[in-house]
Amino acid sequence: MNLILLIPIILPITIGFICLIVPWQRIREVFTFIGMLLTTAVALKILLLNELRLQIEWITLSSAQINFDLISYHFSAFILLACSFFGLLITIYSLKQMKGKYHLKEYYIYLLWTVGIANGSILSNNLVILLIFWSIMPVLLYLLIDISGSGSGKAALKSIIIVGGSDFLMLLGVVIIWHLKGTITMNEIIIPIEDGLSTAAFILLTIGAVAKAGAMPFHSWIPDAAEVAHVPVMAFLPAALDKLLGIYLLVRIALDLFIMDYSMKVLLMSIGAVTIIAAVMMALVQKDLRKLLSYHAVSQVGYMVLGIGTGTLIGIAGGLFHMLNNVIYKCCLFLCCGAVEHRIKTTNLERLGGLARTMPVTFITCVIAALSISGIPPLNGFVSKWMVYQGIIDVGGSIWPIFLIAAMFGSALTLASFVKVLHSVFLGEMPKEIMEPKEVEFSMKVPLVILALFCVFFGIFAQFPLKYFIGPVLEVRFSGIGEAINLNGMWSPTLATTLLAFSLVCGIIFYRLGNIKALKEGDIFVGGEPIDCEELRISGIHFYDTIESTGFLKYLYKKAKARAFDPYEWGKTISFSLYSGLSKIHRGILPIYILWIIIGFAVLLFILMK
Amino acid sequence: MDDILRAIFYTIIFPGLIFTCVFGLFFCWVDRKIAARIQSRIGPPWYQCYADVLKLMGKTMIIPRGSRKAGFLLAPLLGLAGITLVSTIIWRVNINQEVSFVGDLIVVLYLLILPSLALIMGGSSSRNPFGVIGASREMKMILAYELPFLIAIITVILKVKSILLGEIITFQSIQGVLVGNPSCVIAFIVCLPCIQAKLTYIPFDIPEAETEIIGGTLAEYSGVSLAIFKLTNAMMLFILPFFLISLFFGGINFNIKGILIVLVEYLAILLLIILIKTTHPRLRIDQAIKFFWWLVTPLAVVGMILALIGE
Known part of the structure; x- marks a missing residue:
């Protein structure tokens, strides 16, 4: 009996119940922190152990058995660790950020329960058990959005209807699988997609997975929730946990449970491509930081679904790696947003500006995360996006150029919208009403810095996560993964970074050669006019008005703002x-x-x- | 260790930074001279561009008061580093097709964004309203030309069925240059305005627009930092046409005949760029976006469809 597998599920849930009866907030926070820390430690222990399985007989029917069946192998153990680790980071961050917020008492309890339930769905090896855990998640999501104060009820309701509804479709898929194979133990199922029923099962289960991850057309609750929910909730659920769970399930479906045929691949890739472009176009014109980030949370799922949909080795590896990278930088971006909100009390881009000087740590971590998400070399987003592109080209046929254009152009659009963010929040002129804000507290800086460091590390030393995490996951299905993944003869991130660094050093030498000592400060030159910079403040929100009003995009944007595509x-x-x-x-x-x-x-x- | 030392040599001396700088500034002069002759002026002497950079390096650098200093000073370096790496990759592949790595074409495309990103960061941190306007225009220009540029390059990939620059060049030395195919002729034509825009040359010098927003992103730059931006642009003038030659004309053969042919091809592309530059007025930003999205992109798509059906 490998009872250790029960700990990551039961431990956070139990501590959650204890917190429920503890009357002091401080103790509750300490308990949550310890609980998350212990869960992370146990998850790490599970990752280091080999394959574990726990089976407890539960219900025996004539046609199949529903056992309480948990399994940890390389893949699930890693996702388990990631989930618990993000839970820990969010807890540390929330200690200061959430201070004095509405319904704080419930917040930590729901957080603990979410981690426990998520761990359960990751570990379960029986589709019914998976489904049970899976459908508790939307309830907790509902509660976490709902506690954020007035006006959040509607968004919470929308989230539970969309995510819960997709869970129902998943149930139908599970029933079909039961009918087809007579078993619902996940590692015993391999279904080739050949007839109507297996196609239906695949599509139904995929809907469950991509709806959790937030791909189009099941995305629309995310921007709505972003407007009202607490920022750590957004950083934890839609940005991190939902991606981990949804993409984990999608990979299990596409790799373990089914053998995809070409049409299913095209279906998945189309979902991915449409998601990338449509969501990032919406992000481009947002005027609120939270909403802008939430559209990116949708858009990035497109790359993962696209990568996994290719069905090629490097594509799936890229999709998985992108999932990992995305949770890192997207969580970091949301936490930066939370830091800004913590100090300035607004996320309206028009009322922000010039924070780089007073909040340097937030600024630098935000720049790193923003460049990562835009796929600028040598950061982590570049490596995984580039692997996805390579996967798309490997698909062959005549349809791949469309997907490649969508993916690569989507990346340029992402960069554009983050240029807008960086300018409007950190670089532009500070509005008069902001009174020189201080940098955020230490406990809020810690998660920011950790995540930004991960962005850099996974970019420069991409071979490590690829070798130790993604390689073993795909070894089950693809042989000869070793040489394909270890990046030899490919873009070598480490060498390229060294070279980039050397070119930078050359630039610094240029500076030294020049007349750098005669450096002085001067007034801004605006054609000889004396101007008041604060009066002439140019916020970034109008950067892309030209694009918004060009050709038929004008019509599309108008429709989209009226929610015609929801x-x-x-x-x-x-x-x-x-x-x-x-x-x-x-x-x-x-x-x-x-x-x-x-x-x-x-x-x-x-x-x-x- | 040996590998790294060699890589550093490639990056800094040949064919990276120094080599590209020297030739870039030379062709910068060619550009100015030809433009001057077209406009019935005499034009500068051959050493003018070198002298300009040297002079700028000796000048006092003025940093605008209240700007984001680190960002303002680091931005030029970012562009320089990006274009140096691009130049190294493209030339190394031309010299020895074996060193091509999977997806180097994509890496080049991404690195080519870095100089523009440098301008954006610089303009945005400079606190100057014109700099900010320039930065936003630069970003919009990236969005405008990137789409047709991508499609044109995908046309090449479709034709060669490889995304290794090395294989693209080898393919052409066996099968004849790509520009012999109708699809690639279209792709090449599409690429021309795109590199014009990448170089911020008239009619696409909208982000700088001296007569309108006094140099835009560059308005506050002076001294060494301005010299680095000028240098980056000169390097791009050298490397971008050469990139097109590698893609469409089969790159360079290292013998006298090969070098001469490439020189002629290079000068022809340069002449085209200069002719467009000297005979057109500047577009407005919305006109430029419309031009690239609704005119050049459909043309590029036609080229891609031709490549798909095997033309």
Whole structure:
């Protein structure tokens, strides 16, 4: 019995219950911190152990067994560690950031439960057990969004309807698999996609996975939630945990449970490509930092789905690596946003500016994360994006150029929107109403710096995560992974970084050669006019107005802002119109009900008398 | 260790920084001379561009008060580093096709964004409103030309069925230059305005626009930092046409005939760029975006479809 597998599930949940009865906030925070730390430690221990399995018999039906079946192998153990680690980081960050916020008591409890339940769904080896854990997640998501104060109920409701609804579709998929194979133990299933039923099962399960990860068209709750939810919640769930879980499941589906055929690959890649472009185009024109980041949280999923959809070795490896990189930099970006909000109390880009001088740590970590997400070499985002591109080209056929264009152009658009962020928040002129804010507290800096360092490390030494994490995951399906992954004869990130560093040094030598000593400060030159910089403050929010108003994009943007492309709104319109007729009848007015009764009675009489 | 030393030599001396600087500044002079002759001026002597850079290095550097100093001073270096690496990769592959690594074409595309990003960072940190406007225009220009440029390069990839620069060059030495195919002719034509825009030459000098926003991103730069920006641009003038030659004309053969042919090709492309530059007025930013997205991009797509059906 490998009872250690139960610890990452039970430990956070139990501590959550203890916190529920502890009356002091301080103790609750300490407990949460210790709980997260212990969970991370246990997850690390599990990663270091070999494959573990825990089976407890539960329900035996004539057709299949539902056992409480947990398994940890390389892949799940790593995701387990990542989940627990992000939980720990968010807890450290929240200690200061969340201080004095509404419903703080519940916040840490929900956080602990989320980690426990997420760990459960990662470890489960039985589709029904997975589904049970999986469908508790949206409830916790609902609660975490809902506690953030007034106006959050609507966004929370939207999230639970979309994510919970997709869980229901997953249930249907599981039923089909049960019907097809007679078993629901995950590591015993391999289904080649050949007929209608297996295609349906694949699509249904995929919907569950990509809806969790937040790909289009199941994305629309994320921007809505970003507007109201606490920033650490956004950094933890949509930015980190949901990506880990959704992509983990997608890889399990695409790699372990099913053998994809070409049409399914094209389907996945199309979802990916559309997600990348559409979401990043929306991000480009946002005027609020939270919303902008949330659209990027959607857009980046596109790269992962695209990479996994290629079905090629390097593509899947790239998709997985991108998932890992994305959770790092996206979490970092959200936490930077939280740091800004912590000091300035707003995330409206128009009212921010010039924070680089007073908040240097936040600024530098944000620059690193922003360049990573834009895929600037030599940071981590570049390596994984480049692997995805390579995967797309390896697919062959005649359709890949479209996906490659979407992916590469999406990257340029990402850069554009982060140029806007960096200018409007950190570089531009500081608005008058901001009073020289201080840098954030130490405990908030720690997660920022750790994540930024990971961005740099995974970029320069990309061979390590590829060799120790992604290689073993894919070894099951692809043989000869060694030479393909270890980047020999490819872009060598370490060497390239050394060379970039040397070129930079050359530039510094240029500076030294020049007349650097005669450095002086001068006034800004604006054609000889004396100007007041604060009066003439140019915020970044209008950077891309030209693009917003060009050609048919103008029409698309107008429609998108009116939520014309949101399936949730379509669903709302359809269901409202369906029962609008009924609601006209049911007004609660007694005479009308009596009228109906009389009519009914008359009809009945007529039939009986005939 | 030996490998690293050699790599550093390649990066800094040949074919990286110093080599590209020297030739870049020389062709900068060629550019100015030809432009002057077209406009019935005499034009500068051959050493003018070197003298300009040297003079700038001796000048006092003025940093605008209240600007983000570190960002302001580091930005030029970023561009220089990026273009140095691009030059190293492209020339090394031309010299020895074996050193090509998987996806070097993509790496080159990404590194080519660095000089523009440097301008954006510099303009944004300079505190000057014109610098900020220049930065936003530069970014929009990237978005505008990147799309057709990408499609044109994908056309080449489709034709050669490889994304190794080395293989693209080898392919052409066996099968004849790519520009012999209709699809690649279109791709080449598409690339021309794109590199014009990358060089911020008229009619796409919108981010700098001296007569309108007094140099835009460069408005506050002076002394060495301005010299580095000028140098970066000169290097781009040298390396971008050469990049196109590698993609479409089969790169360079290292014998006298080969070098002469490349020189002629290079000068022809340069002449085209200069002719466009001297005979056109500057576009507005929205006109430029429309030009690239609704005119050049469809053309590039036609080229790509031709390549898909094997033309």
